[in-house]
Amino acid sequence: MNGEPSAIRVEAVAQSFDARVIFQDVSFEVARGEVFVVLGGSGCGKSTLFKQMIGLLRPTEGRITVAGHDTVAEVEAVRREIGVMFQSGALFGSMTLLENVMLPLTVFTDLPSAARAEIARVKLALVGLAEAANRLPAEISGGMAKRAAIARALALDPPILFLDEPSAGLDPITGAGLDRLILDLRAALGCTFVVITHELASIFAIADRCLMLDREARGMIALGVPRELKAAATHPRVRAFFNREEDPA
Ligand SMILES: Nc1ncnc2c1ncn2[C@@H]1O[C@H](COP(=O)(O)OP(=O)(O)OP(=O)(O)O)[C@@H](O)[C@H]1O
Numbered sequence: 001m002n003g004e005p006s007a008i009r010v011e012a013v014a015q016s017f018d019a020r021v022i023f024q025d026v027s028f029e030v031a032r033g034e035v036f037v038v039l040g041g042s043g044c045g046k047s048t049l050f051k052q053m054i055g056l057l058r059p060t061e062g063r064i065t066v067a068g069h070d071t072v073a074e075v076e077a078v079r080r081e082i083g084v085m086f087q088s089g090a091l092f093g094s095m096t097l098l099e100n101v102m103l104p105l106t107v108f109t110d111l112p113s114a115a116r117a118e119i120a121r122v123k124l125a126l127v128g129l130a131e132a133a134n135r136l137p138a139e140i141s142g143g144m145a146k147r148a149a150i151a152r153a154l155a156l157d158p159p160i161l162f163l164d165e166p167s168a169g170l171d172p173i174t175g176a177g178l179d180r181l182i183l184d185l186r187a188a189l190g191c192t193f194v195v196i197t198h199e200l201a202s203i204f205a206i207a208d209r210c211l212m213l214d215r216e217a218r219g220m221i222a223l224g225v226p227r228e229l230k231a232a233a234t235h236p237r238v239r240a241f242f243n244r245e246e247d248p249a
Contacts, residue, residue, distance in 0.1 A: 005068050007032045007160050007192040008053060013062030015048050022048055023219045024061070028211055032159075035186060035193045035206045037226075039241075040213035046196045047087075047164065049213065053194065054084055054162055066160065083153030085146075087164040087196075091137040097124060097148045098133040104155040123151040126188065127181060143174035147181065154185070160192045161185075167199055179205040200244065212238055 006029040014024035022045040030036040038046050051057035053064055055075040063070065069077040091100045101120035105111055111119070124133050127147040137145055146166055153161055166182070167175035179202050182193055197203060203210055203226050210229070212222035214237060222229050222238040230242035 005032075006030060006065075007034065007067060008036075008194065009065045010049075010053070011063045013049070013052060013059045013064060015045060015052065015057070016060045021218050023213055026062070026211075026213070026220050028220070028223055030192060030194060031208075032192055033186065033190055034208045035182065035195065037203050037207035037210040038194065038196045038213065039198060039203060039210055041215060044213040044215040046213060050162060050164055050194075050196055054082055055079065080156075081158055082160045082162055083156065083158035084162045085149045085153045085164065085166060087168060091145060091148055091152070093137050096134050096136055097129060097140070097151075100137070100148060101152045101155055104152060108156060120151075120155065123154045124148070126154065126185065127151045141174070143170055143177060146170065146178055150181065150185075154189075157189075158191070160194070163193065163195045165196050165198070167197060167202055172201070175199060175202060176205070182206050200242070212241065 008030040010026060010028050013026045015022045026049065038049060040046055048057065052059050053066065053071065055071040055078045058072050065071065066078045067081040069081065071078050091097070098117060098120050101123050102116045105116040105119060121130065121133060124130055127150050129144060129147055129151065132140060132144060140148070150163070166178050170178065182195065183206060185191060186193060195206065207226050209223065209225055211220055213219070214221040221235045222233055226242065229238055233239050233242060
């Protein structure tokens, strides 16, 4: 990591709800410019970890820093470093795509309207939606809506982007287009990405490294490069996940 501070550092983090342990002892770092995927079966705590990392949920134990800022003690500083696309990814239906992407600029900057619109146009062009700026969310496809939501997450030029299941509900071809977009944005902007996804093809396409959470183990069962995990993981559920294309079941 060239002595550069990590984009994200997660140290011995745990989360319980009442007496129920969801996960414990989760530790990893995400390097700057890395595409880092969080995966695992339903209920293993992916969204919970995601919320902890963006400062929406205080970990029961442990500590997370984003760009060196503590997600509990310095949540405002963390917010300035990140853009987030939630799974629902909801765009405001009564606003055009341009207005949707302008929204964070309206809320968080004092820029005049013309400058906000210009920045929003640049972001829409970055995700391939320059021609759709004046359309309403109801007038576009699911894949375009995801792109617009990513453009909105990019509005304030955050160095770190969090995407919760960006290809959920999309057909494989549209999903593969989003994978290319993530890699193109990383190449163009140098952003760090944390992506939750279940899609094996997507993981192999985009992830430099990934973390696998597991409900039974109540913690992480794999951390590494997808192809290496596919070839050499010893944990049966990690092997099963990464080799499921070959699995006749
Ligand atoms: N605020 C909360 N209070 C109580 N339990 C919660 C809360 N948030 C999440 N949980 C529980 O924690 C567990 C992990 O939930 P989480 O949404 O993080 O899983 P996930 O891996 O993202 O699942 P999915 O893939 O189905 O979205 C679930 O059993 C869930 O019911």
